[in-house]
Amino acid sequence: MNHFSRAFDIVPERININIIMNHIYQTFGNFKTYDKDFLHHKTEENFRAVLERQVPQQKSQIERIYDDGRDNSITLNAIFNDIKFDHRYTDLKSFVDYLEPELNFFRNDSEKIANFVEETIANLEFYKWSIDHMIKIHRKMIDDIDQILRQLLILKSTNTYRYLAGEITMKDIDDQILAQQINISGSFQQSQLQFGTHSTMHINQINNQALQQVCNQMREIIDQSNELPEVKQDIKNIVAEIEATNNPSAFKDAYTKLTSALSNHITIFTAFASSRILTELTKYLG
Structure with a gap:
């Protein structure tokens, strides 16, 4: 709303x-x-x-x-x-x-x-x-x-x-989006060169390894927050869903669920945003 x-x-x-x-x-x-x-x-x-x-x-x-x-x-x-x-x-x-x-x-x-x-x-x-x-x-x-x-x-x-504010232009924003797309595409192509027909499996492993680091960082921030134990656990459960995703559609659903939950817990949301976690997660939206 x-x-x-x-x-x-x-x-x-x-x-x-x-x-x-x-x-x-x-x-x-x-x-x-x-x-x-x-x-x-x-x-x-x-x-x-x-x-x-x-x-x-x-x-x-x-x-x-x-x-x-x-x-x-x-x-x-x-x-x-x-x-x-x-x-x-x-x-x-x-x-x-x-x-x-x-x-x-x-x-x-x-x-x-x-x-x-x-x-x-x-x-x-x-x-x-x-x-x-x-x-x-x-x-x-x-x-x-x-x-x-x-x-x-x-x-x-x-x-x-x-x-x-005039700090960036539309071209800068377009370049930013393109860089994210190239990063995802480049990683995929590199995995194809290295792993051939099994590239899909390996690119998921590569992405999951990076995503796991982000999820671990989220858990640390959640643990350090002053939220109630049950609130912490609820958000951790969503983090676990994000960590377990293996396709863009499932990730998007879990990401939407996370941002919706964070809307009621601004302290954690602010910590995620200031740590650029949310920015990092958007790279996986595809």
Whole structure:
């Protein structure tokens, strides 16, 4: 499903841009929740009254955790609406180039405020629950922004972004595709010269050996992730299916199954993409 109701890839791609865009969309949805969380501490917990009674001299410093936090969450939610509906951000490059500096600014601001207030209250004696919780909300916002920024880095490595940025031309992309085709074809022809009528068996063995290395790398990344054991095993099972394929059709089915599963586990997806595993796997799509 494409939450943005528009396609961002305009040239042949090795990375599924829609999966990344949809996760960015979903992560941005968290900022609306954070806004409500901040507001709860003002209207329900009445944290300002607590500060006024218990630490009046530090009140103006401490309450910045709310003021800046709520401002940031509201603004980030507004940015979210911009990227959904503003016609200025309909292509991938304008989308990434707009988001990246904005997110870096709010990330740094939230980190600065969270650290400042944390240090301010460290040696004070008062009812800190609301303040501590709002510091945690800032940390969650920082984590979400970091996640989106990592995804933007992946988007900047795509053919579409690099083409729009003038870093590569259509000829470069065509040459890239041709090189992959030649690599596959050349390996096959070489195996025919070496092994004659048994070439099909040997080319599968050669490909499987390289593919096995990629699959082993995927397993290592999965094991190092923070996903639940059952999630890790489910994805490993798909990796095993990929490893066992012996024809392009079966591989494509297994590859599609993998990318679909990864769409729900962006941490592993990001690690695969940044390690160029997904790029490597596309070579076997034929």
